[in-house]
Amino acid sequence: MRDLAAQLEARRKQGLYRARRILEGRQKPQQTVDGREVVAFCSNDYLGLAAHPKVVAAFRKAAGVYGVGAGAAHLVNGHTRAHHALEEELAAFTNRERALLFSTGYMANLGVAQALAGRGDHVLEDRLNHASLIDAGLVCGARFQRYRHATGVDLAQRLASLDATGERLVLTDGVFSMDGDLAPLPELARIAEAHGAWLMVDDAHGLGVLGATGAGSLEHFGLDARRVPILMGTLGKAFGTAGAFVAGSEALIETLIQSARTYVYTTAMPGALAEATRASLRIVQDDTKRRETLFALVKRFREGAARIGLRLMDSITPIQPILVGDSARAMALSDQLLEQGLLVPAIRPPTVPEGTARLRVTLSAAHTRGQVDRLLEALETAHEAVAPD
Numbered sequence: 001m002r003d004l005a006a007q008l009e010a011r012r013k014q015g016l017y018r019a020r021r022i023l024e025g026r027q028k029p030q031q032t033v034d035g036r037e038v039v040a041f042c043s044n045d046y047l048g049l050a051a052h053p054k055v056v057a058a059f060r061k062a063a064g065v066y067g068v069g070a071g072a073a074h075l076v077n078g079h080t081r082a083h084h085a086l087e088e089e090l091a092a093f094t095n096r097e098r099a100l101l102f103s104t105g106y107m108a109n110l111g112v113a114q115a116l117a118g119r120g121d122h123v124l125e126d127r128l129n130h131a132s133l134i135d136a137g138l139v140c141g142a143r144f145q146r147y148r149h150a151t152g153v154d155l156a157q158r159l160a161s162l163d164a165t166g167e168r169l170v171l172t173d174g175v176f177s178m179d180g181d182l183a184p185l186p187e188l189a190r191i192a193e194a195h196g197a198w199l200m201v202d203d204a205h206g207l208g209v210l211g212a213t214g215a216g217s218l219e220h221f222g223l224d225a226r227r228v229p230i231l232m233g234t235l236g237k238a239f240g241t242a243g244a245f246v247a248g249s250e251a252l253i254e255t256l257i258q259s260a261r262t263y264v265y266t267t268a269m270p271g272a273l274a275e276a277t278r279a280s281l282r283i284v285q286d287d288t289k290r291r292e293t294l295f296a297l298v299k300r301f302r303e304g305a306a307r308i309g310l311r312l313m314d315s316i317t318p319i320q321p322i323l324v325g326d327s328a329r330a331m332a333l334s335d336q337l338l339e340q341g342l343l344v345p346a347i348r349p350p351t352v353p354e355g356t357a358r359l360r361v362t363l364s365a366a367h368t369r370g371q372v373d374r375l376l377e378a379l380e381t382a383h384e385a386v387a388p389d
């Protein structure tokens with residue numbers, strides 16, 4: 001038997017120990033964690049909908065109608081009118097024939113890969129994909145490869161060298177969760193099409209944020225369902241609720257309903273949650289001001305950070321990491337910011353590649369300009385420590 005305590009202690013010494021903080025109350029920029037008042041720059045609540053009064057009211061009202069638990073899987077009798085309406089609205093929102101709800105994004109990714117690929121098939125993934133996509137590729141039993149980050153030529157060469165048999169499934173984040181950059185989707189779509197491969201985009205961080213109507217990375221690039229047949233979106237980020245969906249053709253969705261194990265063998269998300277998500281979808285679509293506010297803050301942060309000389313990454317999104325390099329130093333910096341009442345987590349290996357530890361700043365439409373300025377001032381004070389080796 002492994003000596004778990006000794007292994008944990010070794011992890012602690014390496015500066016890789018992860019610990020949770022306790023949040024009091026709702027998700028919003030000004031919050032109390034571990035008894036301390038902070039301004040948080042780390043949530044994925046990009047539009048400030050997690051505690052929006054209309055979303056909360058919809059949830060509360062729907063709980064009166066649907067109760068709390070769904071009580072069964074979708075295929076048994078847990079699929080309520082609210083789930084069904086949300087699926088239809090998400091299909092219309094993403095301009096696809098159908099959409100299918102999953103309980104989490106992690107499960108959606110596992111379910112799609114397992115339903116479409118297995119032994120004798122091929123899964124190709126961007127090296128920096130989210131862990132849930134990587135796990136989906138590994139667990140489904142297909143032959144698995146990773147191509148160089150956001151590099152179409154590497155993907156094309158790998159596809160060209162595969163034997164002729166088997167399905168080919170290309171999986172990519174739309175917006176990379178730890179870097180904030182976009183996948184070169186038009187190029188990936190062209191390559192996938194040329195090689196008869198499925199292309200699936202996980203748009204957890206693009207949905208609600210990018211595109212004129214908030215429909216995400218695909219809208220940003222003007223790509224339709226023909227170019228990108230499989231779209232996965234999560235509801236726990238810009239939508240401010242929880243859960244996920246896959247959108248695509250009628251045949252794709254029916255295939256998932258029949259055979260995606262993470263769909264079939266799990267309890268449906270609460271109907272009231274689906275109803276709350278319908279309210280947040282309306283805000284995502286109608287309240288374009290939130291996206292304008294968000295991108296004005298992104299611009300303010302990037303300009304301020306450039307003035308200070310911080311090392312930012314190539315990101316137009318609300319994910320604005322500051323590259324530090326060394327894990328211990330990233331931790332020290334994060335601690336220093338926390339002393340000043342600013343919650344900015346250090347992201348370390350194995351979540352990101354060795355030597356690329358960073359402070360992962362995320363911005364939300366719920367932040368004020370004053371809060372962003374306060375972060376910039378604190379970063380300026382800590383600049384010496386932040387400067388790259």
Ligand SMILES: *Cc1c(COP(=O)(O)O)cnc(C)c1O
Nearest residue numbers: 104105106130132177204234243
């Ligand atoms: C958060 C995230 C997921 C997982 O979604 P959950 O609903 O939180 O399970 C999947 N993919 C990406 C890119 C994510 O950022």
